Amino acid sequence: MAQREAFPWLYEQHDFENGLRLVTVPLPWRGVASVYIVVHAGSRNEVEPGRSGFAHFFEHMMFRGTRAFPPERYERALQRMGAASNAYTDDDRTVYHTTLAAEDLDALLGMEADRFQNLEYSEEDFRTEALAVLGEYWKDSAEPLNRLFEVLRDTAFDVHPYKHTTMGFLRDIERMPEMYDYSLEFFDRYYRPENTTILICGDVIPETARAMVERHWGGWKRGRWRLEMPQEPPQRGLREARIEWETHTLPYVAVAQKAPAYDDGSAECAALDLISALSFSHGSELYRRLVIEEQWADDLWANTVDHVDPYLFTVVARVKQPARTGDVRRAIEEELERIAAEPPGEERLEKVKSHLRYRFVLGMDRSEAVAAALSPFLGLRRTPATVNRLFATMEAVTPDQVAEAARAWFGPEKRTVVTLEEKAG
């Protein structure tokens, strides 16, 4: 496996004159195609005060129709195709995805091109949709992890938009109905060809897909907006927060370290990915101790969640024995410090690399899954090439580089710790 490319499929990448990029991945499974339209704007783009959550809200508005395709007609057309269609917003991207019979690809690309260029909705529809977003916040609010990450980000960041979650602060969501004019501005800024990548995976011929996209999307005009990103100052000390949860819950502990921006050629970034599996996955020594042997926790994981700008390396545990919450926190912090002091064994590191490579390939057993696995990388670098570069970089990481990355990023002055516990009494 070590010799093979991590992303095993051939692909074609094409840039249109207006800046739109198309990535086509022909796959051996017959009759199905998956279209992922990646807009390179997410909650990271919510730089203005009071606008947190807007990219996600705007994703909802993209389903409010055009003159040619009012929402009912758009939905009816998807229904007739038997298509599975949805969208999501993340920090660095908003993704509109549809899986359908390959024979309907042209019709779908036509409908999507229409709404990306000619979206039109009334203020009444806008205000009604703001309520649906509030409903989405309510449904999420029952989950302690959502609150944990909301507080973690707010505590860890001072000025960068990563300070808020994709959903946004409740106070901003409640004010959304008043932001109709801003929504038009948002569309004008970000829904532009140079800011969009179309990914088509499945039973598709690249030349045919290119001609379809050219026909439907070729007339889309470039934009002029340049985003000015506030620079997050370096963190200079341990930050902590504690959440009291109203209902019964097991405690959660999140220990987050400031981490570098995604860079597929950086040994340091690749080393942090390796540490997430080495030290905090089901295959780690700490998992064995906390979950299997001592049973202080029932889950433990870490993610680097690669981001366009410097973000967080976060370790989360759910604590099974509430009295052990402090011990679990200490165990995580000690592991962060241990990995800085003590490079992993060569053999152990090889197992971790093997684990990450196989994990990446394993889920990709159909068009939709390949597109879903690839789209976050397109959100970062607009090309599948970044996947193979990242895994090649990872392959070359040495035990000493792992320890160096930990020394560079895991100091307590770059740390934020948030605990969530059931309210006493």
Place this chain on the structure above:
Amino acid sequence: MKVIVREDGGPLVSVRVVFRAGSAMDPAGREGAAWLAGQMLAHGGTRRRSYQQILDFLFPRGAAVDVSVDKEMTCFRMDCHADHAEQMADLLAEMLCDPGWREEDFLRLREDAVHFLEADLRGENDEELGREALYGLVFEGHPYGHPCAGRVSALRGMGLEDVRAFATAEYSRENVWIACGGAQAGCVAQRLREAMAALPAKARNNGETPSAARLRNHRMIFVEKPAEGVAVSIGFPIEVVRGHEDYPALLTAVSALGQHRSSGGRLFESLRQRRGLNYGDYAYIEYFPAPMFLLEPEPNHARRRQIFELWIRPVAPEHAHFAVRLALAEVERLVEEGLTEEEFEAARSFLSRHFVLLEEGLSARLGHEIDGLYYGTGLQSDHLRERLPVLTREEVRRAAERHLRPQAMAFAFAGQGMEDLRRRIVDEAPSPVEYNAPKPESILREDERVSRRLLGAREAETRVVPAQEMFE
């Protein structure tokens, strides 16, 4: 034993081993035995290897063995790379046929199951809490009446021997189906088939599940817990399962009413799109596992007994009463008027073409083939493509009329201020709504009518239960 093999030249291997045994076979007072039996095999050690040794084996291979325990099925899944097909087949065979039954694994997994009910279900997911409360209400006194994970008190009182006894009694050669796909699928299947020869020939359960008692009146449970919104689930038992002659017609009607996570259903259009009452509203005639996390139904949750289910995602407490009235008005309209020609054609087209997409992946395909065996209908996509072209709009209307009974339903609410909501519903209090933007006259007129609609709940058939008492 039945074996399905779908060999291909790809780089992956996928296996599903399904026992036709689940929580519906839990002995009385041992609710959770099926759940723990599945967990012990998938997340415990074998006689030769500790669970830690299994994790160490899986890790560099990036492979996984997992389990889902449902009412009538326990499905073990294994996915790995072709590089490890043989080794993983050996491991899976060992895990399923030669488990270690270690006390330390049992205590860990039993505690996890208790926490799943106490923390995850009661505390962290109001929508699933509402759904489980609904199933508990519809299936009171029935083998489906407790969550698949069991009951807290039964789990706490259970010993390793109870779980082992369940596995010995219910996992048999007769009720196991093995489906292998991908690289070396034939060899993997052969290895598993050989290992399964060590299982008992027959299972204790006789493959029969009684019908749920028909509801005579509305029945309501209000689960009190701190929350921002109120989650609502509504339903009642139906006789229609896959293979029933009315299944394609009823599926078409309910797809038009509220296809899962589609913006095209009547409920979605009425509650969310026009009024912004919540995030989404859907309808089902088959159990859909974890709908808040999945866009597509995970196979191998097939059940002999199904309910018609409305899922109303959390609404503002002051709108809960109105949202229920509006959703029921939509069900009633469906029963009385059926679908328009356009709705009928669109829903039929959707169902004819959608299932092919669900069955595309290696693992999903195997799962759907197993479900096809279970219901005796073959692959759902083939079944519907055969039946839907001859379906008529009138058959859809008649099926809705025959099987949907909005006059006697079970209602489950989860949220805060439940006593007040119960009072308003029992008193048939008006439930006017106000909007943040002007609405067309047609909507305001409909609101006026709906906000006074009588539900007909009898106080004696309603109860408020604190969340911490659920599933005890």
